[in-house]
């Protein structure tokens with residue numbers, strides 16, 4: 001198969017992050033989880049818009065590695081610090097420009113993450129409700145205190161995940177919290193006509209600020225969702241951020257993640273001068289992105305005391321049939337659960 005071929009466009013590859021839902025240019029046909037259209041005859045590559053589970057050849061992998069190594073010339077520390085200190089300002093600028101026009105609703109959510117759909121029965125009833133209610137003090141003033149199922153989305157942007165959850169999951173006990181460190185994004189969520197304060201609470205929060213409080217106590221969330229968010233953090237801040245989130249989960253609660261995988265098209269498109277550190281880059285608009293391996297994510301979650309339910313790489317070949325371009329996407333999808341009985345820290 002040919003080496004990765006970057007399509008035309010900017011250095012941002014997350015405009016359509018996630019599985020392709022339609023299987024014709026105009027259709028809206030839901031595909032099964034991770035898709036089942038496999039390219040067996042390379043001559044047929046331009047016959048469909050996307051191919052699932054694409055195997056990379058050794059040459060293709062070696063070419064990708066070489067490209068990444070060539071670009072691995074980190075920017076000076078002062079520049080790096082500036083991107084880190086002003087990270088939320090760059091995202092504010094992004095949302096001031098694009099408002100809610102950039103990311104698409106993550107309708108694939110319920111195929112990949114049935115935990116978010118109504119009556120999945122996976123988490124919401126798994127921990128005695130009485131214990132959780134005690135933690136929440138049943139305080140009427142705090143949002144979602146009387147809910148029986150609590151989901152938190154971190155890095156919610158303008159709500160492309162939250163609103164589909166609220167629309168699809170009609171469980172009367174459901175309450176959805178969502179946060180982003182961009183106040184512009186959170187404002188766009190709150191002013192969306194679909195924002196219902198009875199069922200949802202949006203707030204400004206920096207995931208990497210592990211001292212900052214969340215509006216829920218530890219041990220009270222059923223599901224935490226991270227969609228193309230962890231990759232925006234400085235790699236040095238990822239472990240502490242995941243540890244902090246893990247504390248918010250109930251025993252049996254689950255953290256769901258979908259994010260960029262190593263050698264995704266978006267990584268290979270970066271030109272020299274955009275690299276911050278290994279596999280970590282800054283886009284032209286000042287926002288940053290890291291490209292993970294499955295092992296790195298496994299390490300982060302295990303270190304936070306969570307157990308693997310799923311850790312998959314989703315390699316897809318997207319095709320622009322009009323322009324005859326091929327785009328090799330690599331995404332990683334993880335589900336990690338908090339054990340029902342927490343491991344004691346000192347063995348024996």
Ligand SMILES: C[S@@+](CC[C@H](N)C(=O)[O-])C[C@H]1O[C@@H](n2cnc3c(N)ncnc32)[C@H](O)[C@@H]1O
Pocket residue numbers: 014087091103104106154155156157158159160161179180181182185205206207208226227228229232233
């Ligand atoms: C690629 S966008 C994804 C948005 C949304 N999850 C979606 O799928 O449409 C990344 C989002 O993460 C947010 N973000 C980045 N770093 C963050 C941090 N440290 N704390 C909270 N949000 C952050 C950005 O403001 C942006 O909204």
